[in-house]
Amino acid sequence: xxxxxxxxxxxxxxxxxxxxxxxxxxxxxxxxxxxxxxxxxxxxxxxxxxxxxxxxxxxxxxxxxxxxxxxxxxxxxxxxxxxxxxxxxxxxxxxxxxxxxxxxxxxxxxxxxxxxxxxxxxxxxxxxxxxxxxxxxxxxxxxxxxxxxxxxxxxxxxxxxxxxxxxxxxxxxxxxxxxxxxxxxxxxxxxxxxxxxxxxxxxxxxxxxxxxxxxxxxxxxxxxxxxxxxxxxxxxxxxxxxxxxxxxxxxxxxxxxxxxxxxxxxxxxxxxxxxxxxxxxxxxxxxxxxxxxxxxxxxxxxxxxxxxxxxxxxxxxxxxxxxxxxxxxxxxxxxxxxxxxxxxxxxxx
Ligand code: SF4
Numbered sequence: 176x177x178x179x180x181x182x183x184x185x186x187x188x189x190x191x192x193x194x195x196x197x198x199x200x201x202x203x204x205x206x207x208x209x210x211x212x213x214x215x216x217x218x219x220x221x222x223x224x225x226x227x228x229x230x231x232x233x234x235x236x237x238x239x240x241x242x243x244x245x246x247x248x249x250x251x252x253x254x255x256x257x258x259x260x261x262x263x264x265x266x267x268x269x270x271x272x273x274x275x276x277x278x279x280x281x282x283x284x285x286x287x288x289x290x291x292x293x294x295x296x297x298x299x300x301x302x303x304x305x306x307x308x309x310x311x312x313x314x315x316x317x318x319x320x321x322x323x324x325x326x327x328x329x330x331x332x333x334x335x336x337x338x339x340x341x342x343x344x345x346x347x348x349x350x351x352x353x354x355x356x357x358x359x360x361x362x363x364x365x366x367x368x369x370x371x372x373x374x375x376x377x378x379x380x381x382x383x384x385x386x387x388x389x390x391x392x393x394x395x396x397x398x399x400x401x402x403x404x405x406x407x408x409x410x411x412x413x414x415x416x417x418x419x420x421x422x423x424x425x426x427x428x429x430x431x432x433x434x435x436x437x438x439x440x441x442x443x444x445x446x447x448x449x450x451x452x453x454x455x456x457x458x459x460x461x462x463x464x465x466x467x468x469x470x471x472x473x474x475x476x477x478x479x480x481x482x483x484x485x486x487x488x489x490x491x492x493x494x495x496x497x498x499x500x501x502x503x504x505x506x507x508x509x510x511x512x513x514x515x516x517x518x519x520x521x522x523x524x
Contacts, residue, residue, distance in 0.1 A: 176233040177208065180350055192224055200333075200355055204232070207420060208358045210316040210325060230440045236306035237263070245484050253315065254392065257307060261300055263334055265311040267319065267326075275319060276328035279311045281344060282335025287369055287405045289390075292436060294334045302340040308347045312357060329359060332367040332388070336405075337367060338374035347381055361385045367432065369403050372417035379421040387421055388430035389414070393440040394452035402440070404521045411452060418456055428457040428495070429477070434465050435477035441485055450492055459495045 177184045180463075189199045198219055206216035213234050217225045230423040237255035240262070244251045249269035254262055266278040286299030287291070311333075316326055337344045344366065350356045351364060363385035368375060369390045379387060391414075394401040399406045422429055424498065432451070435441045462485060465476035477485070486498045 176494060177231055178236075179203070179232050179234050180306055180309050180356075185232070185394050188228070192228065194220065194224060194228075203296075204355055207313065207356045210313075210320045212317055212320075225269070226479045234309040235314070236304065236313065251318075253311075253318075255311065255314075257303075263303065263307070263311075265333060266313060267315055268453075269324070274327050277312060277315050277326045278330050278333045279308060280333035280335055281308060281331055281337040281340045281469060285335045286339065287336050288401065289369065289404075290402050291436065291465060291468070291471055291474050293470065296468075297334075297471050299339075302343060304337070305343050305346045305350070308343060308417050309350055312351070314445045317408040318333070326359070328363045328365070330365045330367060330388075332365075336369060336371070337366050338368045338371040338378070341374050341377070343380060345378075352382075352385075359392055365430065367430075369405055370409055370414045370417070371405075372409055372413050375417045376424070379424040382407050383425050386427075386430060387425070387473075388432050389418060390432045390434075391437075391449075391452075393445060395445060398445070399502070402436075415452060415456070418458075422457050431458045431460045432463060434458060435462045435482050435485060436465055437477045437481075439474070439477040441477040441481060446488055450489070450494075459497065460487075460489060461499055463499045479510060 177188055179185065184413055185199065185203075186196075198221070199275035201518045202219040203215045205211040205219055206213065213229075217229060220228055226342060232513065237257060237440075239253060241254040249271075251267040251269075253265045253267065255265065261283045265280060268276040268278065269511055280303060282302050283300035285294045288298075289424060306342060312326060312329065319325055330346070348361075348364065351359045352361050361382060361463065365386040365388050366378060367388040367390060370446045375387060375389075378385065385509040390403070391399070392402050394405070394412055399411065418429055431453070453503070462482060464479075465474065476482075482498060488498045489496045498513065
């Protein structure tokens with residue numbers, strides 16, 4: 176079968192079928208950009224070729240096995256099954272502004288092993304393929320079409336470290352931003368990483384308008400290494416040099432993600448270390464509340480008043496700061512949680 180996202184092989188099939196290139200282009204636009212579904216997209220082909228084309232092309236790479244709608248904040252968590260019977264998750268985030276964002280996964284499990292993350296507890300299983308990454312967007316859009324919505328913003332913040340699946344990430348970003356494919360604005364896509372310096376710079380060079388978010392979580396090496404085991408391999412000086420290069424290449428601030436954990440990285444010392452580490456780097460700081468996970472009972476979110484005080488202090492020092500609220504807490508939207516629950520249920524069955 177030929178992957179519908181594989182332009183060269185699809186074009187070879189088109190040539191074999193003596194299909195007009197414009198027809199193929201319109202089919203992909205209907206499917207990927209206009210979210211019309213497979214049947215409507217196939218209508219773009221001459222009727223005598225539809226069955227043969229459909230028999231040779233793979234449109235979907237994932238099967239939706241579960242979805243959970245939040246009753247409080249418009250988040251929907253989707254759980255997909257892969258061909259090899261693994262589970263990944265994708266989260267639809269419906270903002271009050273009417274905009275819709277999608278949080279996609281790049282790996283099954285994750286090898287980084289962050290202390291606070293349910294996916295990290297799964298360990299690294301495998302990288303997702305380009306088709307599996309992009310099918311999360313296709314299937315979310317099909318679902319959203321009935322609500323008159325479409326994915327506008329895309330964040331690689333689901334399961335996995337996207338820069339550990341770099342080749343597929345770059346291929347997916349090409350498709351996502353091409354006008355005859357998904358046609359998303361590069362500035363509406365954000366790749367979140369725990370910080371792999373060389374790969375961050377390569378991403379910025381190839382996709383200068385795609386946003387990068389660095390999960391810093393602490394500017395104290397010992398605290399950061401405890402929270403993110405991979406941080407032992409890339410110290411804060413190396414990371415800072417990469418951020419300086421990324422912001423120079425992109426000409427825009429980088430997002431710094433800082434999960435606020437009670438008593439761990441939310442004190443005065445942590446704030447001073449953060450301010451010193453940032454120095455004159457152009458950054459936008461996102462302060463994030465923590466969704467507790469059962470496997471890390473000792474980790475707790477910083478209470479709201481202290482989160483606000485932390486944010487206000489940074490603002491008073493001239494930083495751009497956003498204090499995030501957590502979407503989907505009632506659908507266990509914390510990274511990897513639902514998949515872990517689902518895997519446990521499968522094991523019990
Ligand atoms: S937070 Fe991200 S990088 Fe860390 S373990 Fe979870 S998925 Fe991996």
